[in-house]
Amino acid sequence: MSFVNQNYTNKLDNVFYKIGQKVNLFSKNNPNTQIISLGIGDVTRPFSDKLTNIMVNALLEQQFASTFKGYPPEQGYLFLREKIKERYKTFNVNLSVDEIFIGNGIGCDIANILDMFQDYTPLIIEPTYPAYFASSVLNGKTPHVLNATKENDFCVLPNVVEPKQYLIYLCSPNNPTGYTYTKKQLKEWIDFANKTNSIILLDLAYEFFIQEKLPHTTYTIAGAKKCVIEFCSFSKMSGFTNLRCSYTIIPKAIKRENVNLNSSFLKRQLTKFNGVPYFVQVGAEYVLSTQGQIEQQKNIDYYKNNVKIICYYLSKLKLDFVSSKSTPYVWLKCPKGKSSWQFFNDLLNNCAVIVVPGCGFGKCGEGYVRLSGFNSMENTIKACEEIYKYMIKEKCTT
Template identity: 40%
Template sequence: MFRINENYLKLGGSYLFSTVGRKAREFQAQHPEVEVISLGIGDVTEPLCPAVIKALHEAVEEMGHAESFHGYAPDLGYVWLRECIAKNDYAARGARITPDEIFVSDGAKSDAGAIQELFSLDARIAVCDPVYPVYVDSNVMAGRTGAFDAETGRYGGVLYMPCRAENGFSPSLPEEAPDVIYLCYPNNPTGMGISKEKLQNWVDYANSSGAVILYDAAYEAYITGDLPHSIYECDGAESCAIELRSFSKNAGFTGTRLGFTVIPKALVRGGVSLHDLWARRHGTRYNGAPYIVQKAGMAVYSEEGKAQIREQIGIYQKNARLIREGLSGAGYTVYGGVDAPYIWLKTPGNMSSWDFFDLLLNQAGVVGTPGSGFGPSGEGYFRLTAFGSPANTEKAVKRIQSL
């Protein structure tokens, strides 16, 4: 008799951002006169930059003629894109990553969710708390966790590493040894960065314990200080770390879809190369990112592309500063937003995260994301993103200030 994968039933009703979106739509329907401003889901608002648009048009034109038409892409992605990534994102930072260690995909979310398929079902995962929900939910769905405990807000079998103001949002090395450690820096949702020294500690810890680090560097373009952009800037990371990267937040590809995952060939466990396993998965379950989108990705690395994207990131960084300083000036305690597009604020008067969400939506028409949606240690915190338009961001800050 057919049985469903009952692990799905352990999950909450819906994905966090689906719930946030639904609540915002419901409010808007009831209050059509309010101009709701979304600083909730981390979605960009600036258009694709001219260099990318030009590359897209050219690639579309190629697809219209038999002699320049492209069918299935190579399993790992086009080599010209992978060479470009290896040079710009790694060699330029002193990290030795070769093009054949790079797997092009349709985005970091897909890869962040799929990467757990390479681990045994009894692998013990450790996550920062609060955390990007995909890391935990994908493991829940695969059956790698116990049930959800409503009292603690935790799934059984998962090692949660609390990140709160008390520890500077920087977790200690876990006492129980995990098999897999998910790290995201600059961090989503707290907006905090990590120093090279601290990241090196994680790498050393993983190399000595045999754990594998999944390093999500989707927000590296927002780093302003002297922080590592890639985990492979640390010594020995190639034997313990997988890195996830995205074009969504640096180049505005949230609706264009492109990302990549790096698995160094030196990452071997139990005599098996994780690179080979991921290659097998790519070959069997994926058919590559669209040719036109990979061409668009190339344009991100052109000289004009780099300049245009730097300018766009500057807009969002200015938004972040505006939110940070505006709310701080209004008496809020705010974190993050310096090396990341996220501002993490303490809810006023110890309000719960969802109560503050409702307050902000109802009284200021501003959508944010409740910190508790990212994990129990996010309770009492709230995330705002810097991805609104400058005008909307300014308006939102003023509305919150006058609450």
């Protein structure tokens, strides 16, 4: 027995932290070189005038006693939860506003939800968002890891899983591969979860990027409301990575061992969370309006066009990669059997382009890198040109 949580002594490489260190060193040695980042999945498109004005006006309310806002409600303002409820209606899903929790980012929400669980086995399909693994380890758990690889078309289904009670992390569209589950595949996971009394934590951070006729939610699927918690965010959808706003859906029908998880999470939020600022939620409400959605779609199309550009260059080089119509990312196999970090170094040192080493998304991501479409079109083209020239020179085409 230990006074402190010894799990925090586990070595957990934060790939983005390590990238930062390498980039800083490169900058220092090459002060005049422009570095282009196709690395961290961070948005770059500025806010529309309308969105900015609405948020500024909401902020100005703090200047007058009559409109001054104090503590925000822990579960989120009703106006935003109503708007999210409306959005789900467009998917033919009926939610109660009590099933919606406003949070300050999926990163926090999907880690905080672990407070609700005690003796569980995390089931993680890699490559994926590294925080699932890291937060499990910090909680003293040993995740059961499945690999999404070229061999299984980057899609893992429950038929390969030993039936046990898991906390199942699904990310669709997947970060980094872009793989997006079909309704039939999600149904398989839901049936598996209900059969094994497991819970699915579905990370929908890239839900707004879904273009094909693929599901934006599981709640149209029978049984989903008994086992799926959905995590969504305004970060990538509307450029809110700085503002921090997300929402978590915990259906009231989810119970395990007579514990209602919706009630548990409400208790958690009332005790350990104090809500999200008013004007951030006002901005988020606008983003879900008809006009807001049109604006967001423009940005998403812009990022997706960058993905097309990246794919165009990689295709010309006949490199081995995957992407999809529903993702801002490209998942590229390193040429010549290079390791993720080797290829990262090559691209940084020869092209001044930052990518993310695939090993940061799990062991099976070794030998891959992730490229993102979140930069400007000009920078994306420039980066691709540099990569193209370098690869031709190094004869890195197949």
